[in-house]
Each structure stands twice: as structure tokens, then as C-alpha cells.
Amino acid sequence: MPVGLNSTDLDRLDEVVNIRRKVKRGDLLFRNGEAFTSLYAIKTGFFKTCVTTEDGREQVTGFQMAGEIMGLDGIVSDHHSCNAIALEDALVCVLPFSHLETLSRDFPALQHHMHKIMSREIVREHGVMLLLGNMRAEERLAAFLLNLVQRLHARGFSQSELVLRMTREEIGSYLGMKLETVSRTFSKFSEDGIIDVKQRDVRILDTNALTQLYNPQPCN
């Protein structure tokens, strides 16, 4: 990641990255209320994070895939404030946060990288707020699919085919709609020839139409 390091430096960096942890599908990587010690970098697998209320409502706050960082929520209070659940068997790097802080004092590149990661998460959440506050069901699902496929593509997967690792209910929770509405909207897209859906397999037939939906032009 950063540059211009000698071998001692590399050893120190290695120290922070060499703890691994396996998480089985359905298991929690960390849970709401748990003491915060580490950030987690996903090596393989797929996660959801969600917050809950006392009366049992659940809001999925994000879906995370390989290369993404989880656990930032825990820094502020030394306790996690959400649950991280593996949607498929996963392997993560455990990054003890105090080590990260120590190291990033010596490596400005690492320091800046951490700041960027947190800032990116803040900006991502702004986008979700826009989606939840302003968009209708079709726009939400279009935005969701485009975002997913774009992130998968950046990891070498297809630009047009994807396998959903989450249920309709989880998609709905993330997008602020009920699972039935998610299902109906998938069907609508399918009828319109925009996508092909068969359960969790989705093939995007008309990316342009999705983009249009997500980002409608102002009517001049």
C-alpha cells in the first residue's frame, strides 16, 4: 500500500495484518455493544452491517465485500454500535486499532489512508441518505444494482451479471422498503426488459435504462 519502506518498516506493517479470522455464513464478526478492539479488512466473503432498535426493527447500513473495511463505528465509544454478519463464509484480516494508530503516526501514507477510508464511509452514507430520503422504489433498486455491479466489476467480475448474496428482505431493509416491494420492483424491471432475474441471479440487460432511472434527467 504505502511506498518507500525498508524491511523493518514492512515487518511492523506485517504485524498488524497477519491476524486472520474465519467467519462462517450467518455468524457475527462483531455485535452491537461488544468492546471495540480492531478494524476488519475483508479478504474473501460478503457481509452486511445493521443497526437495531429496542423494539426489534433492523436497518441494514451496508453490504461489504472483499477489500472493504468494517468496524469504524466502534472507534467513537470503544464499543461497536452495529452488527456485522457474514452472508457467506468469509475470511477477514483483524487490524488491532491501537496498532494502527501507532503505526499511522510513523507512516503518513497510512495515516492519510485511514482518514480517507473514514471519509469515504461518510460520503457513502450521504448517498444512502439521499436515496432513502428522496428516491422512489425503482430508483432505489436501480441505484443499488448499479452500485453493486460497479463494485464487483472493480474486483474483476462481470459488468452485467451478479449473484445477490442477500435476501429480498435484506435488500429491502437497506433500501427502506418491504421485501414485497423489492420483489415487485425486480419483476417490473424484468418485464421492462431491463434485467433478467432468477432468484438471486441477476443479469443486467440495459445498464443505460438503470442509470436513467437512478439519475433521471431534469425535464427541460
Place this chain on the structure above:
Amino acid sequence: MPVGLNSTDLDRLDEVVNIRRKVKRGDLLFRNGEAFTSLYAIKTGFFKTCVTTEDGREQVTGFQMAGEIMGLDGIVSDHHSCNAIALEDALVCVLPFSHLETLSRDFPALQHHMHKIMSREIVREHGVMLLLGNMRAEERLAAFLLNLVQRLHARGFSQSELVLRMTREEIGSYLGMKLETVSRTFSKFSEDGIIDVKQRDVRILDTNALTQLYNPQPCN
């Protein structure tokens, strides 16, 4: 803020804090797309931050008051991705970000403080997502009022009286509802004897009822 500093240290810290900037009501502190150079700490005044879409939709992402930090969105891309607009005449401390990064390498307490600030923002946004994704109009407004009054109280203001610095439309944008719905919900609370509203002056008569609304007990 941090502890155990000699006078040279204090001078260095002072350097980063002694730039002030006045912002008049209605003016932008920074705008979407603008180059990112600094964070801003509010000394006095009240701001909103909002993101916009090409087709002109606007989502208020937060309201900020004295003591709070703005501009974290700019770190990831070196450009701001939202607008910060003063809702009343304001004074901010300009905190050049590169100075902050340099300083926080020498002051672990400052470093950790910055991490906490970013983490706090992430957690706050989780809460907003929960609100936007799961709650109904009354719950949203109750949550909003309770949050505002709590933050004001922490700054020495009343626990029960507040003056809204934002319009119904801005509240609505933040809470994902139309201004008419905001207005109606205020009226409903007023009819129910929970609050007293006269334009922007709000007096909370029954905090308990608001809490109940926001956080309904599971029906046993």
C-alpha cells in the same frame, strides 16, 4: 483539549486554530466540488449540510451547531461532496487539514480525537439511515426534536424550549418528508399536547411522550 503539553506544543496547536472565518446567514462555507483544504469547527452559528443530484433534488445530511466539525466529506477525494450553508450568521475556526495530520502524528490524543470525530459522524449517519428507512413521520419528527434539544441542552440551553433555525422544508429534507407533512405533524403534536409550536419557537411539554413515539416499546 489534549493534556500534558509544553508551551511550544501549545503554540503549534494554536497555529492550527487561530484562523477564523465569518459566514453570513445564507452563505456557503464550502460547496460541492470545491477543493478540500480544511475542516471547520463551528464557534457560533448554525449550519446545514446537503447533497444534491443533477436533477435538482436536495438531501439535507445534517444540521451542525457550535462545537461540531464540518468538512469530513472532503478528505476522501480532496474535494467537498456537499454544501455547507449557514442558517444564521456564524463564526468558524478554519483547521487546515494537512496541519492537522502533521500535528496528530505528534499528539496521539489529537490523533485519537480526530478518529473519534469521524467515527461519531459515521454512527450518527447510521441513526439517520434507521430513521429514514424504518420510521414513520411522527417518529422521525420526535427523534429530530429530541436530538436537537439534547444537543442544545449540552450547550447550556433549555431542555424544553428551542428555536428552530431551519425551515419546514429543510426539516423535511433531512427527515425524508415533504414540508406539508412536517407541518401537519407539528400540528398533530400540538393538538396532542406534546409540544407548543409557534412558527419556529417550540416548547416541549411532554418529553416522555416524544420518547415513547420515537422509541415505542415492543408490544408484549
Place this chain on the structure above:
DNA sequence: CGATGGCTTGAGATGTTTCAACCCACGTGG
């Protein structure tokens, strides 16, 4: 004092949810 922006309220339209029934795919165990 009039203009303006912000706020309130009503009535009808709309999109999403709710409730219900049904279907399908998958995995397990007989």
C-alpha cells in the same frame, strides 16, 4: 403598508405496505 417567504390546512391522488395465498428451489433424511 404592501410584498414576500414561510407556514398551515384541506381534499384527492399516488406509491408503498399489509395481509394472504401460493410457488419454487434447495437440502435433509428416510
Place this chain on the structure above:
DNA sequence: CCACGTGGGTTGAAACATCTCAAGCCATCG
């Protein structure tokens, strides 16, 4: 290897909350 059970997904119809459009009111300020 098939049968069955189960969780997930689909679809329909009615209920509901919020939005839209419209009119009118109020406070503020030049």
C-alpha cells in the same frame, strides 16, 4: 433417490401513509 419440509420469493387486492396541488394565512422587513 425421492419426498417432504422450510425458507425465500412472487403476486394480488385492499388499506394506509404520505404526497401533491391548491388556497389561504401570518410574520417579517424593506
